Amino acid sequence: MDDRTLVEKLKEGDEPAFKHMVTTWQAMVYNTALGIVQKEEDAEDISQEVFVQVFQSIHSFKGESKFSTWLYRITITKSLDHERKKKRKKRFAFISSIFGDDKMEELQVPDFNHPGVLMDKKEDAAVLFRAIASLPENQRIAFTLHKVESLSYQEVCDVMQTTISSVESLMHRARINLRKKLAEHYQNKE
Amino acid sequence: MEQSQKLTDQVETALNSLDGIRRADPGPWFLGRVNNRIAGQRRTMWSSLGGFLSRPSVAFSGIFAILVLNVVLLLNERKESVVATRAPQAIVSDNEYITASNSSFDYENLVQP
Numbered sequence: 001m002d003d004r005t006l007v008e009k010l011k012e013g014d015e016p017a018f019k020h021m022v023t024t025w026q027a028m029v030y031n032t033a034l035g036i037v038q039k040e041e042d043a044e045d046i047s048q049e050v051f052v053q054v055f056q057s058i059h060s061f062k063g064e065s066k067f068s069t070w071l072y073r074i075t076i077t078k079s080l081d082h083e084r085k086k087k088r089k090k091r092f093a094f095i096s097s098i099f100g101d102d103k104m105e106e107l108q109v110p111d112f113n114h115p116g117v118l119m120d121k122k123e124d125a126a127v128l129f130r131a132i133a134s135l136p137e138n139q140r141i142a143f144t145l146h147k148v149e150s151l152s153y154q155e156v157c158d159v160m161q162t163t164i165s166s167v168e169s170l171m172h173r174a175r176i177n178l179r180k181k182l183a184e185h186y187q188n189k190e
Numbered sequence: 191m192e193q194s195q196k197l198t199d200q201v202e203t204a205l206n207s208l209d210g211i212r213r214a215d216p217g218p219w220f221l222g223r224v225n226n227r228i229a230g231q232r233r234t235m236w237s238s239l240g241g242f243l244s245r246p247s248v249a250f251s252g253i254f255a256i257l258v259l260n261v262v263l264l265l266n267e268r269k270e271s272v273v274a275t276r277a278p279q280a281i282v283s284d285n286e287y288i289t290a291s292n293s294s295f296d297y298e299n300l301v302q303p
Contacts, residue, residue, distance in 0.1 A: 030216040051224045116212035124207035182201040
Protein backbone atom coordinates (compact mmCIF):
# COMPACT_ATOMS: atom_id res chain seq x y z
CA MET A 1 0.00 0.00 0.00
CA ASP A 2 1.50 3.36 -0.99
CA ASP A 3 1.53 6.41 1.30
CA ARG A 4 -1.36 8.21 -0.41
CA THR A 5 -3.75 5.26 -0.34
CA LEU A 6 -2.81 4.52 3.25
CA VAL A 7 -3.45 8.11 4.36
CA GLU A 8 -6.78 8.25 2.49
CA LYS A 9 -7.89 5.02 4.15
CA LEU A 10 -6.74 6.24 7.55
CA LYS A 11 -8.75 9.42 7.06
CA GLU A 12 -11.82 7.27 6.34
CA GLY A 13 -11.21 5.47 9.66
CA ASP A 14 -10.34 2.16 7.98
CA GLU A 15 -9.31 -0.31 10.71
CA PRO A 16 -7.15 -2.68 8.58
CA ALA A 17 -5.26 0.37 7.28
CA PHE A 18 -4.54 1.46 10.85
CA LYS A 19 -3.35 -2.06 11.69
CA HIS A 20 -1.13 -2.06 8.59
CA MET A 21 0.29 1.34 9.53
CA VAL A 22 1.12 0.30 13.12
CA THR A 23 2.73 -3.00 12.16
CA THR A 24 4.76 -1.34 9.38
CA TRP A 25 6.10 1.59 11.38
CA GLN A 26 6.13 0.37 15.01
CA ALA A 27 9.81 -0.66 14.99
CA MET A 28 10.86 2.62 13.39
CA VAL A 29 8.92 4.72 15.91
CA TYR A 30 10.01 2.62 18.90
CA ASN A 31 13.66 2.54 17.86
CA THR A 32 13.76 6.32 17.34
CA ALA A 33 12.11 7.00 20.69
CA LEU A 34 14.44 4.50 22.37
CA GLY A 35 17.49 6.18 20.86
CA ILE A 36 16.40 9.51 22.34
CA VAL A 37 14.98 8.61 25.77
CA GLN A 38 17.24 5.57 26.31
CA LYS A 39 14.71 3.68 28.42
CA GLU A 40 12.60 0.81 27.09
CA GLU A 41 9.41 1.46 29.13
CA ASP A 42 9.45 5.15 28.21
CA ALA A 43 10.05 4.35 24.53
CA GLU A 44 7.09 1.95 24.56
CA ASP A 45 4.88 4.59 26.17
CA ILE A 46 5.99 7.27 23.67
CA SER A 47 5.44 4.90 20.71
CA GLN A 48 1.88 4.24 21.83
CA GLU A 49 1.31 7.99 22.20
CA VAL A 50 2.67 8.56 18.68
CA PHE A 51 0.15 6.16 17.12
CA VAL A 52 -2.70 7.59 19.18
CA GLN A 53 -1.69 11.04 17.92
CA VAL A 54 -1.60 9.75 14.32
CA PHE A 55 -5.08 8.26 14.80
CA GLN A 56 -6.40 11.57 16.14
CA SER A 57 -4.69 14.00 13.80
CA ILE A 58 -4.40 12.15 10.49
CA HIS A 59 -6.73 14.78 8.97
CA SER A 60 -4.05 17.43 9.53
CA PHE A 61 -1.53 15.48 7.40
CA LYS A 62 -1.44 17.31 4.08
CA GLY A 63 0.96 15.01 2.26
CA GLU A 64 3.64 17.69 1.79
CA SER A 65 6.26 15.30 3.18
CA LYS A 66 6.58 11.52 3.22
CA PHE A 67 4.37 9.75 5.77
CA SER A 68 7.45 8.29 7.48
CA THR A 69 8.97 11.79 7.79
CA TRP A 70 5.78 12.99 9.49
CA LEU A 71 5.94 9.98 11.85
CA TYR A 72 9.59 10.72 12.69
CA ARG A 73 8.69 14.32 13.53
CA ILE A 74 5.85 13.29 15.85
CA THR A 75 8.12 10.73 17.53
CA ILE A 76 10.92 13.25 18.07
CA THR A 77 8.53 15.90 19.42
CA LYS A 78 6.95 13.40 21.83
CA SER A 79 10.35 12.09 22.94
CA LEU A 80 11.71 15.57 23.58
CA ASP A 81 8.56 16.54 25.49
CA HIS A 82 9.06 13.43 27.59
CA GLU A 83 12.69 14.38 28.23
CA ARG A 84 11.69 17.89 29.30
CA LYS A 85 9.08 16.54 31.70
CA LYS A 86 11.68 14.19 33.14
CA LYS A 87 14.15 17.05 33.59
CA ARG A 88 11.50 19.11 35.39
CA LYS A 89 10.85 16.12 37.68
CA LYS A 90 14.59 15.80 38.32
CA ARG A 91 14.84 19.49 39.22
CA PHE A 92 11.89 19.12 41.57
CA ALA A 93 13.46 16.00 43.09
CA PHE A 94 16.72 17.91 43.61
CA ILE A 95 14.89 20.69 45.42
CA SER A 96 13.02 18.07 47.48
CA SER A 97 16.31 16.34 48.32
CA ILE A 98 17.62 19.62 49.76
CA PHE A 99 14.73 19.45 52.19
CA GLY A 100 15.59 15.86 53.09
CA ASP A 101 13.40 13.93 50.67
CA ASP A 102 15.02 10.87 49.00
CA LYS A 103 13.46 11.12 45.55
CA MET A 104 16.83 11.82 43.91
CA GLU A 105 17.92 8.19 44.25
CA GLU A 106 14.94 6.95 42.24
CA LEU A 107 15.88 9.19 39.33
CA GLN A 108 19.50 8.08 38.93
CA VAL A 109 19.66 6.74 35.38
CA PRO A 110 21.39 3.37 34.93
CA ASP A 111 23.54 2.60 31.85
CA PHE A 112 21.46 2.05 28.76
CA ASN A 113 21.97 -1.10 26.70
CA HIS A 114 20.36 -0.88 23.28
CA PRO A 115 19.02 -4.36 22.40
CA GLY A 116 20.09 -4.00 18.76
CA VAL A 117 23.81 -3.45 19.48
CA LEU A 118 26.15 -6.33 18.61
CA MET A 119 27.21 -8.37 21.64
CA ASP A 120 30.95 -7.50 21.51
CA LYS A 121 30.18 -3.76 21.29
CA LYS A 122 27.65 -3.52 24.13
CA GLU A 123 30.03 -2.06 26.72
CA ASP A 124 31.40 0.65 24.42
CA ALA A 125 27.89 1.42 23.14
CA ALA A 126 26.65 1.97 26.70
CA VAL A 127 29.44 4.52 27.25
CA LEU A 128 28.62 6.17 23.92
CA PHE A 129 24.88 6.36 24.73
CA ARG A 130 25.69 8.09 28.03
CA ALA A 131 27.78 10.63 26.12
CA ILE A 132 25.03 11.08 23.50
CA ALA A 133 22.52 11.86 26.28
CA SER A 134 24.61 14.87 27.30
CA LEU A 135 24.73 16.41 23.81
CA PRO A 136 22.71 19.53 22.94
CA GLU A 137 19.23 18.64 21.61
CA ASN A 138 19.80 19.22 17.86
CA GLN A 139 23.12 17.39 17.79
CA ARG A 140 21.57 14.51 19.73
CA ILE A 141 18.64 14.20 17.30
CA ALA A 142 20.85 14.37 14.20
CA PHE A 143 23.34 11.85 15.60
CA THR A 144 20.61 9.45 16.78
CA LEU A 145 18.72 9.54 13.48
CA HIS A 146 21.91 8.98 11.51
CA LYS A 147 23.58 6.40 13.73
CA VAL A 148 20.71 4.56 15.48
CA GLU A 149 18.09 4.80 12.73
CA SER A 150 20.71 4.67 9.93
CA LEU A 151 19.08 7.56 8.05
CA SER A 152 21.06 9.33 5.33
CA TYR A 153 21.95 13.02 5.77
CA GLN A 154 19.22 13.89 3.26
CA GLU A 155 16.60 12.00 5.30
CA VAL A 156 17.84 13.57 8.54
CA CYS A 157 17.55 17.01 6.95
CA ASP A 158 13.96 16.23 5.79
CA VAL A 159 12.95 15.16 9.29
CA MET A 160 14.66 18.10 11.00
CA GLN A 161 13.44 20.54 8.30
CA THR A 162 16.88 21.98 7.78
CA THR A 163 19.62 21.99 5.13
CA ILE A 164 22.20 19.31 4.40
CA SER A 165 25.01 21.65 5.40
CA SER A 166 23.47 22.26 8.83
CA VAL A 167 23.05 18.50 9.34
CA GLU A 168 26.71 18.04 8.39
CA SER A 169 27.67 20.78 10.81
CA LEU A 170 25.52 19.24 13.59
CA MET A 171 27.11 15.84 13.01
CA HIS A 172 30.62 17.34 12.99
CA ARG A 173 30.02 19.19 16.26
CA ALA A 174 28.36 16.11 17.78
CA ARG A 175 31.45 14.01 16.97
CA ILE A 176 33.80 16.62 18.47
CA ASN A 177 31.73 16.79 21.67
CA LEU A 178 31.45 13.02 21.88
CA ARG A 179 35.20 12.56 21.43
CA LYS A 180 35.79 14.99 24.29
CA LYS A 181 33.30 13.28 26.60
CA LEU A 182 34.53 9.79 25.75
CA ALA A 183 38.17 10.81 26.29
CA GLU A 184 37.24 12.23 29.71
CA HIS A 185 35.41 9.00 30.57
CA TYR A 186 38.33 6.72 29.63
CA GLN A 187 40.88 8.97 31.33
CA ASN A 188 38.90 8.94 34.56
CA LYS A 189 38.57 5.18 34.31
CA GLU A 190 42.33 4.63 34.33
CA MET B 191 52.65 8.67 23.54
CA GLU B 192 51.50 5.07 23.73
CA GLN B 193 48.88 5.96 26.29
CA SER B 194 47.53 8.78 24.15
CA GLN B 195 47.27 6.41 21.18
CA LYS B 196 45.43 3.90 23.37
CA LEU B 197 42.99 6.59 24.48
CA THR B 198 42.36 7.66 20.87
CA ASP B 199 41.72 4.04 19.91
CA GLN B 200 39.28 3.58 22.79
CA VAL B 201 37.38 6.73 21.81
CA GLU B 202 37.20 5.70 18.14
CA THR B 203 36.06 2.18 19.08
CA ALA B 204 33.29 3.62 21.25
CA LEU B 205 32.27 6.07 18.50
CA ASN B 206 31.97 3.21 16.03
CA SER B 207 30.18 0.89 18.44
CA LEU B 208 26.80 1.65 16.87
CA ASP B 209 27.90 0.34 13.47
CA GLY B 210 25.74 -2.59 12.43
CA ILE B 211 23.08 -1.77 15.02
CA ARG B 212 19.70 -3.47 14.48
CA ARG B 213 16.35 -1.82 15.04
CA ALA B 214 14.80 -2.51 18.42
CA ASP B 215 11.22 -3.79 18.40
CA PRO B 216 8.48 -2.86 20.89
CA GLY B 217 7.58 -6.51 21.47
CA PRO B 218 4.48 -8.59 20.76
CA TRP B 219 0.87 -7.30 20.88
CA PHE B 220 1.91 -3.70 20.45
CA LEU B 221 -1.10 -3.02 18.20
CA GLY B 222 -3.42 -4.32 20.92
CA ARG B 223 -1.86 -1.97 23.45
CA VAL B 224 -2.27 0.99 21.07
CA ASN B 225 -5.94 0.07 20.45
CA ASN B 226 -6.51 -0.21 24.21
CA ARG B 227 -5.00 3.21 24.68
CA ILE B 228 -7.24 4.75 22.01
CA ALA B 229 -10.30 3.09 23.58
CA GLY B 230 -9.17 4.26 27.02
CA GLN B 231 -8.79 7.84 25.78
CA ARG B 232 -12.30 7.73 24.26
CA ARG B 233 -13.68 6.45 27.55
CA THR B 234 -11.87 9.10 29.54
CA MET B 235 -13.11 11.79 27.13
CA TRP B 236 -16.75 10.76 27.61
CA SER B 237 -16.42 10.15 31.33
CA SER B 238 -14.70 13.51 31.82
CA LEU B 239 -17.47 15.20 29.82
CA GLY B 240 -20.09 13.37 31.92
CA GLY B 241 -18.25 14.30 35.10
CA PHE B 242 -18.07 17.94 34.04
CA LEU B 243 -21.77 18.10 33.18
CA SER B 244 -22.84 16.40 36.42
CA ARG B 245 -21.09 18.99 38.57
CA PRO B 246 -23.83 20.79 40.58
CA SER B 247 -22.66 24.25 39.51
CA VAL B 248 -22.55 23.27 35.80
CA ALA B 249 -25.86 21.39 35.98
CA PHE B 250 -27.72 24.25 37.72
CA SER B 251 -26.20 26.84 35.37
CA GLY B 252 -27.34 24.74 32.41
CA ILE B 253 -30.89 24.42 33.74
CA PHE B 254 -31.00 28.16 34.51
CA ALA B 255 -29.75 28.98 30.99
CA ILE B 256 -32.41 26.76 29.42
CA LEU B 257 -35.14 28.41 31.54
CA VAL B 258 -33.95 31.92 30.61
CA LEU B 259 -33.85 30.93 26.94
CA ASN B 260 -37.41 29.59 27.18
CA VAL B 261 -38.73 32.79 28.79
CA VAL B 262 -36.97 34.97 26.20
CA LEU B 263 -38.39 32.90 23.31
CA LEU B 264 -41.88 32.98 24.85
CA LEU B 265 -41.81 36.79 25.25
CA ASN B 266 -40.49 37.21 21.70
CA GLU B 267 -43.28 35.04 20.32
CA ARG B 268 -45.93 37.09 22.16
CA LYS B 269 -44.51 40.36 20.83
CA GLU B 270 -44.53 39.00 17.29
CA SER B 271 -48.17 37.87 17.49
CA VAL B 272 -49.28 41.36 18.74
CA VAL B 273 -47.46 42.98 15.82
CA ALA B 274 -49.03 40.50 13.41
CA THR B 275 -52.61 41.16 14.61
CA ARG B 276 -52.14 44.90 14.50
CA ALA B 277 -50.59 45.02 11.12
CA PRO B 278 -53.74 44.81 8.88
CA GLN B 279 -55.51 47.57 10.88
CA ALA B 280 -52.51 49.77 10.49
CA ILE B 281 -52.50 49.19 6.74
CA VAL B 282 -56.22 50.11 6.47
CA SER B 283 -55.81 53.25 8.52
CA ASP B 284 -52.80 54.21 6.44
CA ASN B 285 -54.85 53.89 3.24
CA GLU B 286 -57.57 56.16 4.65
CA TYR B 287 -55.13 58.98 5.15
CA ILE B 288 -53.37 58.85 1.82
CA THR B 289 -53.96 62.26 0.38
CA ALA B 290 -52.77 61.37 -3.07
CA SER B 291 -55.41 58.70 -3.61
CA ASN B 292 -58.26 59.53 -5.99
CA SER B 293 -61.77 58.99 -4.57
CA SER B 294 -65.15 59.14 -6.38
CA PHE B 295 -65.52 62.67 -4.96
CA ASP B 296 -62.55 63.81 -7.04
CA TYR B 297 -64.03 62.40 -10.23
CA GLU B 298 -67.49 63.88 -9.64
CA ASN B 299 -66.15 67.37 -9.01
CA LEU B 300 -63.78 67.57 -11.87
CA VAL B 301 -63.54 71.12 -13.16
CA GLN B 302 -64.79 71.02 -16.71
CA PRO B 303 -62.99 73.25 -19.19
